[in-house]
Amino acid sequence: MAQEDVFKKIVAHCKEYGFVFPSSDIYDGLAAVYDYGQNGVELKNNIKQYWWQSMVLLHDNIVGIDSAIFMHPTIWKASGHVDAFNDPLIDNRDSKKRYRADVLIEDEIAKYDDKIAKEVAKAAKRFKENFDEAKYRATSPRVLELQEKRDALHARYSAAMNAMDLNELRQIILDEEIVCPISGTRNWTEVRQFNLMFSTEMGSTADGAMKVYLRPETAQGIFVNYLNVQKTGRMKVPFGIAQIGKAFRNEIVARQFIFRMREFEQMEMQFFVRPGTEMEWFSKWKETRMKWHQALGFGADHYRFHDHEKLAHYANAATDVEFLMPFGFKEVEGIHSRTNFDLSQHEKFSGKSIKYFDPETNESYTPYVIETSIGVDRMFLSVMSAAYTEEQLENGETRVVLKLPAGLAPVKLAVLPLVKKDGLPEKAREIVNDLKFHFNTIYDEKDSIGKRYRRQDAVGTPYCVTVDHDTLNDNCVTLRNRDTMEQERVAISDLNAIIADRVSITSLLKKLQ
Ligand code: GAP
Numbered sequence: 001m002a003q004e005d006v007f008k009k010i011v012a013h014c015k016e017y018g019f020v021f022p023s024s025d026i027y028d029g030l031a032a033v034y035d036y037g038q039n040g041v042e043l044k045n046n047i048k049q050y051w052w053q054s055m056v057l058l059h060d061n062i063v064g065i066d067s068a069i070f071m072h073p074t075i076w077k078a079s080g081h082v083d084a085f086n087d088p089l090i091d092n093r094d095s096k097k098r099y100r101a102d103v104l105i106e107d108e109i110a111k112y113d114d115k116i117a118k119e120v121a122k123a124a125k126r127f128k129e130n131f132d133e134a135k136y137r138a139t140s141p142r143v144l145e146l147q148e149k150r151d152a153l154h155a156r157y158s159a160a161m162n163a164m165d166l167n168e169l170r171q172i173i174l175d176e177e178i179v180c181p182i183s184g185t186r187n188w189t190e191v192r193q194f195n196l197m198f199s200t201e202m203g204s205t206a207d208g209a210m211k212v213y214l215r216p217e218t219a220q221g222i223f224v225n226y227l228n229v230q231k232t233g234r235m236k237v238p239f240g241i242a243q244i245g246k247a248f249r250n251e252i253v254a255r256q257f258i259f260r261m262r263e264f265e266q267m268e269m270q271f272f273v274r275p276g277t278e279m280e281w282f283s284k285w286k287e288t289r290m291k292w293h294q295a296l297g298f299g300a301d302h303y304r305f306h307d308h309e310k311l312a313h314y315a316n317a318a319t320d321v322e323f324l325m326p327f328g329f330k331e332v333e334g335i336h337s338r339t340n341f342d343l344s345q346h347e348k349f350s351g352k353s354i355k356y357f358d359p360e361t362n363e364s365y366t367p368y369v370i371e372t373s374i375g376v377d378r379m380f381l382s383v384m385s386a387a388y389t390e391e392q393l394e395n396g397e398t399r400v401v402l403k404l405p406a407g408l409a410p411v412k413l414a415v416l417p418l419v420k421k422d423g424l425p426e427k428a429r430e431i432v433n434d435l436k437f438h439f440n441t442i443y444d445e446k447d448s449i450g451k452r453y454r455r456q457d458a459v460g461t462p463y464c465v466t467v468d469h470d471t472l473n474d475n476c477v478t479l480r481n482r483d484t485m486e487q488e489r490v491a492i493s494d495l496n497a498i499i500a501d502r503v504s505i506t507s508l509l510k511k512l513q
Contacts, residue, residue: 007326010388011257013400017459019043019384020258032254032262039459040380042410042440044265047379048244050407050505051267054292054512055242062240062269063233067221069246070202070212075220078349079342080314085216086193088169089252092180093187099180100253101169101191105157108176112150119143162310166191196249198262214248219371221245222270223342226367227354230272237356237367238281240271244376256327258377265376272367274358275340281370282317282337288512289321289335289372295511296405298386304329314341321374323382332382333374340366383408387460402460403483405508411461412439412503413495416452418468420445428467431477431492438500457482463499 014020018037022029036044056064076082088101119142124131137143153176160168170191179186197216201209215221222241229241244267254260273281286305293303301324308318317337322329343366347354355364387402406412415431417424425445435441442461444452449466456464465477471492479498480487490498501507 003326006388007257007385009390010326010384013388013458014040014257014384019459020380032251032260034258034261034377039410043383043404043408043460044376044380046408046410046505047376047383048265048267050508051292051374051379052242052244053505053509055240055269058509058512059240061235061238062242062271063229063235064242064244065222065225065229066245067218067225067243069215069248071215071220071224073210073212074349075224075346076197076213076216078345079220079223080345081197081213081216082195085196087196087252088164088166088191089194090170090173090191091189092183092185093189094185095180095183097180097182098252101166101173102157102161103253104178105153105169105172105176108178109150109154109157112146112153116143116146116150119146158310164193166193194250194252196251198248198250215246216249217247217373218243218245218266218268219270219373220342222268223346223369226270226272226343227352230356237358238271238273238277240269242267242269244268258381259325259330261377264378266373267376267379268371268373271370271372272356273370274361275365275368278337278339278368278370279317282335285335285370285372286319289333289374291512293321293323293332295508296383296386296408302382302386306331312336314339323378323385325382325385330378332378333372336371336373338369338371340368342369343367399454399457401457401482404460404462406462406503407505407508409460409462409503410440411442411456411459412463413441413499414452414456414461414464415441415443416449416464416466417445418449418466422469423472424467424469427471431465431467431495435496435499438496439503453480462503465495 017039019040021035021037023033023035024030052064055062089098090101090104091098119140120133120136123136123140124133137147153172156172160172170188173188174186177186198214199211200214202212203209222243226241229235230239245265246263247266248263251260251262254262258264271281271285290303290305294300303324304322306320306322306329308320311318315336315338319335320331321333321335323332343354347366354366356367357364383404384402387404389401389403391399391401393399413435415428417428428443428445432441432443444455446452453464460482462482464480464482466480467477471477475492476489477492477495478487479490479495
């Protein structure tokens with residue numbers, strides 16, 4: 001199946017099974033804003049818990065905070081967001097549609113990549129097992145011509161972006177004859193900078209309302225609380241502050257479902273270190289974060305680092321953790337060495353000293369920071385993408401199963417009476433009432449047992465138990481494993497011991513030690 005089709009299926013599955021709904025659905029939605037449904041919120045909460053516990057429980061030098069979304073507007077001046085948190089945008093005069101100039105050009109580069117991939121695939125089909133891809137790429141005149149054009153475009157684009165040369169970006173769009181996908185014309189406006197922060201007003205106009213921003217990242221809430229936490233928690237450098245919360249960006253191009261949203265959630269941790277030790281900590285955090293991702297068991301081939309060549313002016317190292325989504329490797333998390341830029345800026349703009357006195361070296365300094373920043377929604381999408389599986393069964397049927405890591409699954413156990421009579425529902429409810437204190441357990445009696453299994457497979461429930469007539473005599477049930485579909489007879493009294501450990505977040509956390 002084409003990856004595009006897989007992605008469409010995942011989006012449809014998310015809606016059909018109560019994971020993600022378009023926001024304001026009955027009003028035809030609101031672009032790039034989504035709501036999480038009954039299963040989605042459980043999965044999302046489990047992802048957040050896995051992250052939070054891996055930071056705050058497993059590290060005795062990391063603590064958490066929860067700062068407000070509204071912050072003093074000068075914070076965004078100090079952080080650079082008011083002046084520089086921009087995307088270059090361009091309008092098509094005929095369709096009146098607005099685009100990101102950089103995205104239009106990146107899409108054009110991707111078209112060259114697609115054409116090259118198609119040439120290679122055609123040749124592979126023609127030459128079968130004798131095909132030598134590297135040799136073909138190095139010698140095929142058509143591939144070489146496409147590659148040369150692609151590389152030249154990429155080089156010109158990178159130079160324009162590095163210099164933020166808006167005229168040159170427009171010229172590239174004109175020279176490449178890029179047309180508006182809606183009107184099909186090349187009637188483009190100039191390229192302008194567009195600030196991504198949402199703003200609103202605080203206080204009544206009579207009092208003199210103040211322009212405030214919806215935070216575009218949670219990190220600044222950590223920086224401005226750095227001193228509060230360091231003093232009240234008696235924290236010693238190196239130490240970290242973790243936070244999970246909403247962030248808002250007025251993205252011009254919002255697409256790919258929950259990959260790029262206007263309201264999303266971040267899990268960020270700022271780790272404060274002694275200047276000069278930041279590269280060592282940067283490497284450590286790269287390793288720690290990759291381990292966290294890979295502990296989910298989707299396979300190491302689903303992840304890669306993408307080290308940044310072009311660094312923000314305040315950073316001295318940066319990398320992305322990329323995940324293999326149905327639309328290619330995409331950034332899920334950023335790990336950045338941000339020097340002492342943010343704390344120094346807040347010192348300067350607030351006029352308050354944020355220096356740390358290091359009792360080990362007897363010196364005062366502004367700590368350097370390693371940041372790990374991951375989007376909850378992107379993480380959610382990566383988990384859904386990797387878990388979504390269509391399996392051909394021996395009887396010719398297809399089953400859709402979400403192979404979610406058990407620790408993240410919304411529901412851990414479904415208890416199913418074989419029939420809705422003869423005391424089986426009562427027995428099943430007894431089991432639910434006992435186990436629901438330990439993990440998310442649900443009761444389901446509607447439809448045939450086969451249909452009920454399929455329903456649980458589709459939401460990723462790792463275990464189902466069936467209560468049958470024998471249960472009333474032997475106090476045993478049939479325990480079905482979602483992935484293997486194997487069934488075993490087990491005593492009701494053993495259920496908690498068998499299941500609890502396997503479905504807990506702790507089982508994931510233990511892999512990180
Ligand atoms: N404090 C650093 C920071 O915010 P970022 O690379 O802009 O860095 C970090 O964002 C992470 O937040 C990204 O790796 C991504 O997972 C998530 N993210 C950023 N913009 C997003 C958006 N519009 N929709 C969903 N997630 C987003």
